[in-house]
Amino acid sequence: MHPFKKITIKDVAREAGCGIATASRVLNKSGPASAEVRERVEMAARELGFSFSSIGRALQGGRSMTIGCLVPSLANPVFAEAVQGAQEALRGTGYQLLISSSNYDGDADNKAIMTLLAKEIDGLIVTMVAPESSEALKKARQRGVPVSLMFHDAVEGFPTVHVDNFEAAREVARRFFDLGHRNTAFLSLRFSSSDRSRNRYAGFHAECRDRGLPDPALIELSETEANTPEVLAEILASLDGLTAVFASNDFLAIAVQKAARLMGKSVPRDLSVVGFDGIEIGRLLDVPLATVETAPESMGRQAALTVLDLMQGKAAVQAPPLPFHFRAGATLARPRMKSRDDDQVAPWPPSVPSIKTKLKQG
Amino acid sequence: MHPFKKITIKDVAREAGCGIATASRVLNKSGPASAEVRERVEMAARELGFSFSSIGRALQGGRSMTIGCLVPSLANPVFAEAVQGAQEALRGTGYQLLISSSNYDGDADNKAIMTLLAKEIDGLIVTMVAPESSEALKKARQRGVPVSLMFHDAVEGFPTVHVDNFEAAREVARRFFDLGHRNTAFLSLRFSSSDRSRNRYAGFHAECRDRGLPDPALIELSETEANTPEVLAEILASLDGLTAVFASNDFLAIAVQKAARLMGKSVPRDLSVVGFDGIEIGRLLDVPLATVETAPESMGRQAALTVLDLMQGKAAVQAPPLPFHFRAGATLARPRMKSRDDDQVAPWPPSVPSIKTKLKQG
């Protein structure tokens, strides 16, 4: 006999002295069975430590009771929380999450989805680099697998759960403007591979235009640059007249604070900073961070509920964007006027050139 | 005809005009096939958009190519990073992670493992409330499913990937002592449901004893208390003569800084703070956090590699704990002496009572 023989329903049936159909009916409470045989079957199952194989079930039933979930990285707390939210929404439903991450790589995204699809997932929750042009996503649709996007703005044919990045960014620009800021910058990681960053910049840029402000400087940082305040300080120092920075996420915003300290500049007296996401820790800083609060956990939860609905045959309806909330913080204030002359609106300096100009739109 | 008919290898075989065994051999490159039929099969597969069903494969092959992973919560970046690390170690191996989280609930832990087991996972990576007494974990062993724990100190029979919490905490106590701190406190969330916190306290406590210091005060916070600096400030204020706090994680340590500010106390002049985990953001604070650096991502990676090894039949060997590293930071300094008299060692005040005394050991 083998050391780790699997206990199947056959074993239970044999032990209980009945047919497997009967055993199945008893254990699933899915059909009639005499009290007596029921007793025997349950006893046998208990004694043998039997539990159903989801695989056998999936093969027979056509449903794997598994939902695929793809995010760029779990190391980013925003996505981690979203997954956690989805997880919680699924608790008790019998569905499990099969998770993949692509490390912000578009090819990996598509491969991951194909792998997920091969596992016969019953639904799919996705945040990826380029959903609008993903073959794998199309394939999912072909196969009739319900899909919900997360964080992305609407993509044709797929429901998405998101905040309106464009509008939120406009709001930030408006706040800057109202306080009297004129020369601003937008800071981002992986600008080119994140439609979220791009949309935030676009909204920020649009509002600046509408207000007649110079275009914001666009700064794209590498991971290492973002973690080296010295480098960041140098970059910021190169931008003449800069008084306000909108960072595409709170970590970057905190890095800016650090860099400012290094430059001997005071936040918010010399430089205002606003972040995005609204991570808890921002509140606990010496100078609490002004930021746009979103709710990643709700986003994941909503996405899961959407997929659940879709699986039950409900029609796909695109819900409106989740609300965002501007969190006031001590990192945002009026810019300091350099001299009396500045009481009148300062002449706008020429738009500061982007450090890296990978920007395609806007 | 049905809208979403699944394409199986049968369809491919029919389309290619050959038997399914042949199609299987071609597509898997697992056996001989004439160039001609190979051509036809590959063509057919492409045209139909065929891909193998992992479920069929799993049923037949006895392996699901899936590894279960249970963590308390993905909202805790330490665990999220660990999962990310495991994810990365698995990339390219064909294995996928089936993830569950229990929200620090011991019952949920066991249920989750049973569910994972039912999915016929080929391996299991676990961080849970009480591994030492988990029936589900025993079950996994019975079934011959390779298991690796993460973060836990050694538990009989299961390999684990961890840092030595006890020793790390001793190190912190030593640092405090060397600088002249006498009255200390240990701060923790969910003390009772985390062996990590308990072991850290135990080590901290043991070293204090060894040095002849009064027992550290043990403070267990609820989630809300930790996020309400006012409350935390009040608690800290109630501890007379306190000069140093060891927080069981960096978030708590940052909360302590905030609370200190509220109390009008200066860190580190009036109060030293040391955290645990070594999250990146700690470096970026105004007063960079002193902490014990660990490497959650490596932990996840190691755990995954361990499971992979186990699955290949290698014997379970308990690797030594991963190294930790004390990160110096500006939150740690000598305590301020209150008066001349204090130049001599101050008389030890009576040990401050625990705010909550759920402590079982030590």
Added chain:
DNA sequence: TTGTATGCGTTATCAA
């Protein structure tokens, strides 16, 4: 109320 037989998608065996 019960049990037998079939099929789900795949791979492995074995005879042709």
Added chain:
DNA sequence: TTGATAACGCATACAA
């Protein structure tokens, strides 16, 4: 080199 068939664990139609 090929293909029919058994087996994997389960649920169910159907016959008893």
